[in-house]
Amino acid sequence: MSGNKVNHHLFIRENKPVSFSEQTLDKIRQLVKRYPEGQQKSAVLPVLHIAQQENGGYLSVDMMDYVASLLELKPIEVYEVASFYSMFFLEKTGRYVIEVCQTAPCAFCGGDDLMEYLEEKLGVKNGETTSDGLFTLRGVECLGGCGNAPVMQVNTAFNEFMTKEKVDRLIHELKEEAGKGLISGTKWEEEFS
Numbered sequence: 001m002s003g004n005k006v007n008h009h010l011f012i013r014e015n016k017p018v019s020f021s022e023q024t025l026d027k028i029r030q031l032v033k034r035y036p037e038g039q040q041k042s043a044v045l046p047v048l049h050i051a052q053q054e055n056g057g058y059l060s061v062d063m064m065d066y067v068a069s070l071l072e073l074k075p076i077e078v079y080e081v082a083s084f085y086s087m088f089f090l091e092k093t094g095r096y097v098i099e100v101c102q103t104a105p106c107a108f109c110g111g112d113d114l115m116e117y118l119e120e121k122l123g124v125k126n127g128e129t130t131s132d133g134l135f136t137l138r139g140v141e142c143l144g145g146c147g148n149a150p151v152m153q154v155n156t157a158f159n160e161f162m163t164k165e166k167v168d169r170l171i172h173e174l175k176e177e178a179g180k181g182l183i184s185g186t187k188w189e190e191e192f193s
Contacts, residue, residue, distance in 0.1 A: 016060075
């Protein structure tokens with residue numbers, strides 16, 4: 001069964017109120033203080049990570065506008081950063097985002113075959129989310145593990161020397177984990193606190 005097709009509508013506002021808790025706002029203030037006065041734009045990457053985590057794993061236009069207001073930036077300055085980096089999601093994703101490296105070293109070592117296998121196994125194409133909302137599959141540029149190709153990442157958990165057997169085992173473990181209400185590969189809270 002085919003999953004939900006990912007649409008790329010960066011400029012659609014949901015017009016939902018967005019705000020952070022006082023604790024999160026304090027964390028953002030502390031981040032901004034790390035940079036010279038007037039250079040709050042330097043904090044946009046870590047603040048976007050926090051915003052994505054707070055917003056259920058993606059950055060809505062409303063959330064990006066809120067980040068812009070907090071950092072006293074124009075919204076376009078935040079959109080440019082969020083749309084440039086593959087670690088930011090502009091639409092809802094599955095619980096587990098599986099990213100397969102698509103650059104030459106991984107392709108030569110079976111990365112393209114790995115992507116085809118995942119598409120078949122999950123019943124989705126590159127950029128789509130499974131109908132159960134568990135998995136989003138994405139082909140990405142270099143994940144920085146060329147010597148360990150083919151590589152893939154699940155949320156923030158890096159996986160190397162991938163084979164069909166390893167993929168099968170990983171998908172099985174993630175489904176079991178999801179069934180228990182657990183989730184792996186998310187460490188933004190630790191990284192930016």
